Amino acid sequence: KNQVEQSPQSLIILEGKNCTLQCNYTVSPFSNLRWYKQDTGRGPVSLTIMTFSENTKSNGRYTATLDADTKQSSLHITASQLSDSASYICVVSGGTGTASKLTFGTGTRLQVTL
């Protein structure tokens, strides 16, 4: 069964600090991996998308890494801001052709405090 597991489930950090969120997946065949940010009461917003051949991708203070051999990804947030408080969801696309076969993780809830 295709699964995406994320850790930690929740995280509290001080403003200005860095943090790293983890994602392990068992989706096969693998097409691409995405990280989304979801604010409370809002739809998810795409941060990064990586295909099999990409090891890292950055979007501002967000840097995602991918190890397709170990089926692991991480999202590193640098110099956190209060506005980074949200759920971060790892999403893996499997198969070929259509984009419909997305498997979502349950997310890591990040809270950035003063």
Added chain:
Amino acid sequence: GAGVSQTPSNKVTEKGKYVELRCDPISGHTALYWYRQSLGQGPEFLIYFQGTGAADDSGLPNDRFFAVRPEGSVSTLKIQRTERGDSAVYLCASSSHGINTDTQYFGPGTRLTVL
């Protein structure tokens, strides 16, 4: 429009009633997706449209759920004989082509509560 919009933002209904949820995708996007998100969980795929046709409806939980996209733009998710377990946030997303590297742009969701 500038983004994906969904109406209503909240819907409260009684068990057994029929509901319709509407999604307006980004103009020009050919692919449209419906997801369901329960509290504390990630979104769960329901159905995917490419143009007017349902390219993949394997995520619909049962025959009480149905979706249409008659003109290849606006889509309506229809739920018959609602049950309390249908309570969730229903998210709609669209992407430009529907290939598996497309970015999916999500709407704010409709929060459905079945009493």
